[in-house]
Amino acid sequence: DIIATLAQFNATPITTTGVLGAGVTTLAGNNANAAFTLLNLNNTDTPTSGETGQTSDLVFNLTYFNDPVSGVLEAAKISAYKVNDWVQVAGFADTDSGLKFYTTNANTPALALTIDNLGLATFAGNVTTTGNYTGTVLFLHETTTPTPVADDGALYTKNTNELFFQDGAGTEHLLHGDAFSNIWFHGSTVGSMTVEVAISTEDALTKIDSFTVVGNEDDLSHVVGSSATNNLTLSSIAGGEYEISFHASITATGGADKEMVVALGITYATAKDITNVTDDIVTPIVITSIAHGLENGEMVEIVGVLVNTAANGSFIVDGKTDDTFKIVTLDGTATTGNGDYDEGSPTGDVTMEYPGNMVVHREVRGSTLGAISATGLHVLAGSDVLALYVANLDGTTNLTVAAVSLDCFRIGD
Structure with missing residues (x-):
């Protein structure tokens, strides 16, 4: 009692x-x-060893009226509880206790707040405040992405050791600022002074596979570089706005000058679906991809188009609308369909984008080393992959690389 x-x-x-x-x-x-x-x-009640169920409660009741009956129901409760059994051999070293606060929802008492013997407060639900929080440490229990509440923001952590802010519209923002990596190559006598990038097809973009070193990276692996696959890969939660740059010292292999294009390539984590392609002998080929978001002058990689296979390959985007764009070859030549588009499966995809502000188009000298570079801001999605690509518009002469680097770092929200 x-x-x-x-x-x-x-x-x-x-x-x-x-x-x-x-x-x-x-x-x-x-x-x-x-x-x-x-x-x-x-x-x-005098406890025995192992008993921790004893509490000392203060209950608040309120009267209800449910026509024609009235009565009393529990509205709230404050309960002092035992952390251990309070059965001691000598002294009181293990007489630890805390407080639990209960409220009532739909006539069911529910635990709302627990304060343990160390003063750590654990809330059963969300914490909403219109004032300030003052304290030494704020502990956030790991959770999953919460359901957004309009006009409120949420701060939380997950089991990935990340801190997030969610706005009232439900957009999740990663708050950990570190997300960066870089890969590079510079010739040395230990290895090779230069490396050669094999170009097998004219007017087609080929990955530059010359990288040998992975530089500094963030400690949570938001961006991971690889000299084996010659790319930078974002983690699934590392989407956001990034500054990306590349630099290279290059020549055309063999001594003859060649017109070449070097560009950043972004392989989409989720490809842009193609829903229609113009048919046989239509010039230029027009691609339909709903809300594609591409700009005139950017380049793309298209794969998987059936029958009208002239729509597959590396192209420049031209004459874009919200849901369609024309494709022209990398040297500016018009494209022409070579069959009636098959709307079966697969329908085709835009798998890569080469942003227009990260394209260097120049005459590459065959006998004199030339320097190229580009820097731009880009919004990337989680799991996107970055790499450098080259296209020869004058044949299949290879590219010789004396030095090259590719860097990216997340700017944040």
């Missing part, structure tokens, strides 16, 4: 196990500017 002991005006305590009086009961006392206990709640 819970026994309430009231000390009023330092008089003899009153002990009861029933209802004390009616109406308003006032507890008052005076202890000359010192602590004064007005109410003790004692659970007098």
